[in-house]
Amino acid sequence: MFAALRLRNFRIWAGADFVSVTGTWMQVLGVNWFVLQSTGSAAHMGFSVLLQALPVLLLGSWGGVLADRLPGKPVLIVTQLAHALLAVALAVIAWSPSASLLPVYAISLLGGFVSVVEGPVMGRFTATVVDRSRLTNALSLGSVINSSGRILGMSAGGVLVAAAGPAPLFAANAVSFLAVIGALLALRPAEMHTLDDALPAEPAPRGVRGGFAYLKGQPLVLVTLGLAVVLGSLGRNYQVTMAAMSDGPLAAGAGGYGLLSTAFAIGTVVGGLVAAARPNLCYRTLIGMGLITSVLQASAGLAPGLWTFAAAVIPIAAGAVVIDTTVSARLQLDTRGDMRGRVLAAAGMASAAAGAIGAPLLGWLCEHAGPRTTLGLAGLLTVTACLAAGAAIARRRGIPVRPREVRLALAVALGR
Numbered sequence: 132m133f134a135a136l137r138l139r140n141f142r143i144w145a146g147a148d149f150v151s152v153t154g155t156w157m158q159v160l161g162v163n164w165f166v167l168q169s170t171g172s173a174a175h176m177g178f179s180v181l182l183q184a185l186p187v188l189l190l191g192s193w194g195g196v197l198a199d200r201l202p203g204k205p206v207l208i209v210t211q212l213a214h215a216l217l218a219v220a221l222a223v224i225a226w227s228p229s230a231s232l233l234p235v236y237a238i239s240l241l242g243g244f245v246s247v248v249e250g251p252v253m254g255r256f257t258a259t260v261v262d263r264s265r266l267t268n269a270l271s272l273g274s275v276i277n278s279s280g281r282i283l284g285m286s287a288g289g290v291l292v293a294a295a296g297p298a299p300l301f302a303a304n305a306v307s308f309l310a311v312i313g314a315l316l317a318l319r320p321a322e323m324h325t326l327d328d329a330l331p332a333e334p335a336p337r338g339v340r341g342g343f344a345y346l347k348g349q350p351l352v353l354v355t356l357g358l359a360v361v362l363g364s365l366g367r368n369y370q371v372t373m374a375a376m377s378d379g380p381l382a383a384g385a386g387g388y389g390l391l392s393t394a395f396a397i398g399t400v401v402g403g404l405v406a407a408a409r410p411n412l413c414y415r416t417l418i419g420m421g422l423i424t425s426v427l428q429a430s431a432g433l434a435p436g437l438w439t440f441a442a443a444v445i446p447i448a449a450g451a452v453v454i455d456t457t458v459s460a461r462l463q464l465d466t467r468g469d470m471r472g473r474v475l476a477a478a479g480m481a482s483a484a485a486g487a488i489g490a491p492l493l494g495w496l497c498e499h500a501g502p503r504t505t506l507g508l509a510g511l512l513t514v515t516a517c518l519a520a521g522a523a524i525a526r527r528r529g530i531p532v533r534p535r536e537v538r539l540a541l542a543v544a545l546g547r
Contacts, residue, residue, distance in 0.1 A: 133407075135269035140260045140318045147314030148273065149280045154307025156284030158218060160392060161297030162235065163370055164385060165225065167378065169232055176371060179239050180490035186243035187250065187483035192339045195476025198251035199469065204315050207256060210249040211308040217242050218305035225298035246479070254475035258463055262324045267460045271407035274452045278399030285396055289389025342473030352466065352474065354523050355417065356481045359458050361516040362421055363485025365509035366428055367451055368493050369395055369444070372506060375497035376440060383437045394441040398448025405453055412457040414524050420457070421517035424450035429510025432503040 135141045166176045187194070197206075217238050224234050261269040291299050346352060373395065377387035406412060427447045434440035458478070466474045496505040 133268075133272065135261050135265045135272055138261055138265070138322070140322050141265075141269060143314050143317050144257070144260045145272065145276050147310040149276045150310035151307045152277045152280030153284040153287075154218075154304035156281045156392075156396075157288040157291070157300040158221070158304040159370065160285055160288040160389070161225070161292055161300035162221070162239070163374060164292055164388070165235065165297045166232065167374055175232075176374060176490075176494060178491060178494075179236060180368070180370070181487050182236050182239040183243040183246070184483035184486035184490075186240065186247050187479050188487050190244075190247045191250070191476045191480035191483060192342055192473065193476075194247040194479070195251045195342055195473035196339055197248055198255050198472030198476060200472075201252065203252050203256035203259070206248060206252045208312055208315055210245050210252070211311045213245045214242065214249075215305045215308040217245070218301050218308070222298045222301035222305065225296060225301060243483075250479040251472045251476040254459075254463075254478075255472050258471075259323045259325060260318070263464075266463060267410075267412055267456075268407055270456050270459050270463070271403055271409075271412075273403075274406060274456050275400055275403030278396055278403050278448075278452065281399060282393055282396035285389060285392035289386070289392065293385055293389075339473075342470060342477070345467070345470045345473065346477060349466070350527055351414070351524065352462065352477075354520050354527075355414075355458055355461060356477060358417070358421065358516060358520040359454075359478070360481045360484050360488075362424075362451075362454060362513055363482055364489030364492070366425060366447075366513045367485060368489040369447075371490050371493045372497065372502055373444070375494070375502040375505075377437070379497070379502050381437045381440060387437050390437065391441055391444060394444045395448040398445035399452045401445065402449030402452030403456070405449060406456040412453075412460045414457075414461070417454060417457045417461075418517055418521040418524070420450045420453045421520075422514060424454065425510045425513035425517060427510075428513070429507045432506030432510070 136145070162179060163176050166179050170176075221235065221238055224231070224238075257269075257273070258266060288300050370392075373391040374388050377383045377385075377391055381387055383390070409416070424447050427443060427450070431440060431443035431447065434443050462474055462478055463471065493505055493509065496508070500508070
């Protein structure tokens, strides 16, 4: 289960990742609560998520091209410094006696521009810290590390935001990026690895056009990315629905939101351990876990109180991590080396699309239909998407799909 931790470079990288993720989630909680308290609107909170996702959605393909061409280490050092400066700016704004939302929105947008390059470069670089045989295990352990950082970040952030407001959360995040820079300088180049396979006899078209041409010929990748968008937009924007549930029908306030965020983070640790224990993460895992989490999400809307909703959130979060890790593993292992940056950029664009579409949509639905109805409706839609994706993958692999079997799967998923 912990094979990747035997490698010195991965241990250093994992430690830095834990520190950075802790700071990131402290900032996420701080921004969400700052916007929600300033406006009283879940839709405005979703708008801040949209601004951060928009640059990746629009420019992510160019970021993938740069990831395939530029050296990873210096690019990552620059992006970490940029994120740190933006976090410092947020702290200054939050400490200001006349804090305004417009600078916060502007910083969210600027952070999205930095992520355009950082996302695919980080994905490619992380895959070189371990050898190919340990990659799936490293991705799974990375989920555990990220989830542990999320737990600490959300828990500490919940205490700090209630005691001193969001500004200390932003300052802590600024410092956390220094850990990543230190790790980049400490890694041993001689112990780095590569996933690159032999290049094709005839080189593919260069640049963005080459990336889209490659993706066009990879139907399994396209189905995987499409399902990731649906599950991410309707089933993964829990920062919106948890805040809406806490501020609305559960009447739990900031403390309740912090508790739900911690419960979600605990679930992600469980999911990371489950993924790490599996020798192979395949498309069957993706579809099956998608169905399970979708049904659980629809059921969570019926939870009568804070603690029952928190209990429902844990397995949903666990399933979400298994899904995300499976998607990452398949994209890293099933794509060609010279196109991997562009494929990872496409995955980043899919994630950005999920945030850009889902966060405002779920915020709007929570305000007009209520958080409970929103969770139920989103769960039903993601069940349908999983069944459609499963049928498409089966057809691609030559497995016959009969309508009666699809109806039976739907009935089982919905508990009928």
